[in-house]
Amino acid sequence: KINMHKITWCMYLCCVLNPIARGLQNYVIPSVRRRRIALCASLSQDLYVTTPIYYVNALPHIGHAYTSVASDCLARFAKLDGETSFLVTGTDEHGEKVAESADKAGETPMEFATRISKKFQALADAYGIKYDAFVRTTSPEHAKAVNALWNRIEENGDIYLGAYEGWYCVRDECYYTESELVDGKAPTGAEVEWRTKEASYFFKLSKYQDILIKSIQNRDLIILPESRKNEVLSFLTSQPLRDLSISRTTFDWGLKVPGDNEHIIYVWIDALTNYLTALNFPDNEHNWSSTPKKIHFVGKDILRFHAIYWPAMLASAGLPWPHTIVAHGWWTKDGQKISKSLGNAIDPLLLLDAYGLDATRYFLLAEVPFGADGDYSRETMLASTNGFLANAVGNLAQRVCTMLTKPPCQSQAPPFPTNVNDIIKHACDQADDDSLNLFFDLVQRARALPQAMRPYMQPTASQNEAPCIRFDLALREIESIVRDSNKFFDAAAPWKLKKTDPDAMIAVLTISLELLRCIALAYQPFMPDAAAAILDQIGVPDNERSFAHFESGILAEGSPISKPKPVFPRIDPDSLHCDI
Numbered sequence: 001k002i003n004m005h006k007i008t009w010c011m012y013l014c015c016v017l018n019p020i021a022r023g024l025q026n027y028v029i030p031s032v033r034r035r036r037i038a039l040c041a042s043l044s045q046d047l048y049v050t051t052p053i054y055y056v057n058a059l060p061h062i063g064h065a066y067t068s069v070a071s072d073c074l075a076r077f078a079k080l081d082g083e084t085s086f087l088v089t090g091t092d093e094h095g096e097k098v099a100e101s102a103d104k105a106g107e108t109p110m111e112f113a114t115r116i117s118k119k120f121q122a123l124a125d126a127y128g129i130k131y132d133a134f135v136r137t138t139s140p141e142h143a144k145a146v147n148a149l150w151n152r153i154e155e156n157g158d159i160y161l162g163a164y165e166g167w168y169c170v171r172d173e174c175y176y177t178e179s180e181l182v183d184g185k186a187p188t189g190a191e192v193e194w195r196t197k198e199a200s201y202f203f204k205l206s207k208y209q210d211i212l213i214k215s216i217q218n219r220d221l222i223i224l225p226e227s228r229k230n231e232v233l234s235f236l237t238s239q240p241l242r243d244l245s246i247s248r249t250t251f252d253w254g255l256k257v258p259g260d261n262e263h264i265i266y267v268w269i270d271a272l273t274n275y276l277t278a279l280n281f282p283d284n285e286h287n288w289s290s291t292p293k294k295i296h297f298v299g300k301d302i303l304r305f306h307a308i309y310w311p312a313m314l315a316s317a318g319l320p321w322p323h324t325i326v327a328h329g330w331w332t333k334d335g336q337k338i339s340k341s342l343g344n345a346i347d348p349l350l351l352l353d354a355y356g357l358d359a360t361r362y363f364l365l366a367e368v369p370f371g372a373d374g375d376y377s378r379e380t381m382l383a384s385t386n387g388f389l390a391n392a393v394g395n396l397a398q399r400v401c402t403m404l405t406k407p408p409c410q411s412q413a414p415p416f417p418t419n420v421n422d423i424i425k426h427a428c429d430q431a432d433d434d435s436l437n438l439f440f441d442l443v444q445r446a447r448a449l450p451q452a453m454r455p456y457m458q459p460t461a462s463q464n465e466a467p468c469i470r471f472d473l474a475l476r477e478i479e480s481i482v483r484d485s486n487k488f489f490d491a492a493a494p495w496k497l498k499k500t501d502p503d504a505m506i507a508v509l510t511i512s513l514e515l516l517r518c519i520a521l522a523y524q525p526f527m528p529d530a531a532a533a534i535l536d537q538i539g540v541p542d543n544e545r546s547f548a549h550f551e552s553g554i555l556a557e558g559s560p561i562s563k564p565k566p567v568f569p570r571i572d573p574d575s576l577h578c579d580i
Helices: 004-028 031-040 062-080 096-105 109-126 140-155 205-217 226-238 267-272 300-316 348-355 357-366 378-404 420-427 433-440 442-447 449-456 471-492 494-500 502-523 528-537
Strands: 047-055 085-092 133-136 159-169 174-176 193-203 222-224 260-265 293-299 324-328 331-333 374-376
Touching: 047 062, 047 267, 062 085, 062 109, 062 293, 062 324, 062 331, 062 348, 062 357, 085 109, 085 267, 096 109, 109 133, 109 348, 140 159, 140 267, 140 300, 193 260, 193 300, 205 226, 205 300, 222 226, 226 300, 260 267, 267 300, 293 300, 300 324, 348 357, 357 378, 357 471, 357 528, 374 378, 378 471, 378 502, 378 528, 420 433, 420 471, 420 502, 433 442, 433 471, 442 449, 442 471, 442 502, 449 471, 449 502, 471 494, 471 502, 494 502, 502 528
Parallel strands: 047 085, 047 293, 085 133, 222 324, 293 324, 331 374
Antiparallel strands: 159 174, 159 193
């Protein structure tokens, strides 16, 4: 029998729940889409930072996390230092390799690209990447930008129809000459195959060889580190540039050449244009043209595309170049190259599960000079997490806050003393002269951390500083303050002063609290969640966390100090996944 009562209830629930479901769908739609839609407005920023546009032919790995964290760190540093910044990431979803991978997965290229793109979005969110836009090259906005760029280059007379044959690398989406092959493979180590002659549109890359060389030599186009700049210059000066094949006819997963549906636009022209798409090109061209500092972070394997092809295309289209291209190295594991055959890939999400977000970000940025190759091992990761973050940073925060929450301070910040050096000399009466001199300067050094870090967070040349990106050296400046602050706390021994001189104890705790405040402020670009947790514990207001408050933001008397929780819990090695 048909139960009309149940049917009526079902119909009622459908009427009620459908609008709710639609509302939830709009609400949970990825933040990246909301951010991308917001780009239609005119933008104005001091610093434009981009990750590479990540290729969706495979799942995200540690290299993707590394570049994203580096880009995010620079953008956060700029904002805290009083600049406006705009951070972009996204996925490159066209090309022969994507079509092949989709076919193997039993999906359409669009289904495959969407599924993998979501994983890159999830990785960015998991690593705390505070991006302002996420570009998908399959979006209508991107197709509009690519067509506009192509038309401008063509109108400038820099595109012509010809034919091409040679060694082709599907993974790199690039042709290589015989002289560029290394042991019969692409310079990146990928396999190549001989492609017989096919019709292709060409970009007159050779036309821009001299201007590229001069601009790089004159630092009009900055390439960091210096070793990568030398590689690009060596390539440009050692041989004539060949015109670049910029279309394909052997597959159809991509954007059509304007006015010629037989040709698909070369994937790198398609991919690189994402940096314009994010700024709403061509409708708001000034968003790109007027930004004073445009910075691209890339892996060393795609440096040539960004340092040669991309500037030449922009010049042809009448657009300004990026200011700086920062190329990083590759990660190895336990001294071995990461490869499918060895089965030693590092899952970036497993790292977060094992060590936590901030410890992982710290390791990636502190372990190697940015630009060099880095090696991951469990031993070095544990040394970083337990040996320094837990033992030095976390222990300092725990000890200072624990004593401040007990009598006589009673969870309130005491007034900052005016006679700091007298207190230090009195409390550290057993310390030698060298230690005392170190302690006398400690608060001043801590408050000067922004000045100490800036030379290593300088993507473009300034009046006084050469361009340099060295996250490891910036972090070393903070590490020095952390270690010296622990030495001061141990030498002053406020737990002993509690019985003999309570006023001196309070003064020592207040000095240590100020050191902790400066340390947490400085760590914000690198470890945003951990830094926020410390600043919350010691009662620093949200509007007093920029770098401008290093000098002026001493905690007000009576500011609340919370009962401390471990910011960096120690990791038990036996609890770790076997692969990490």
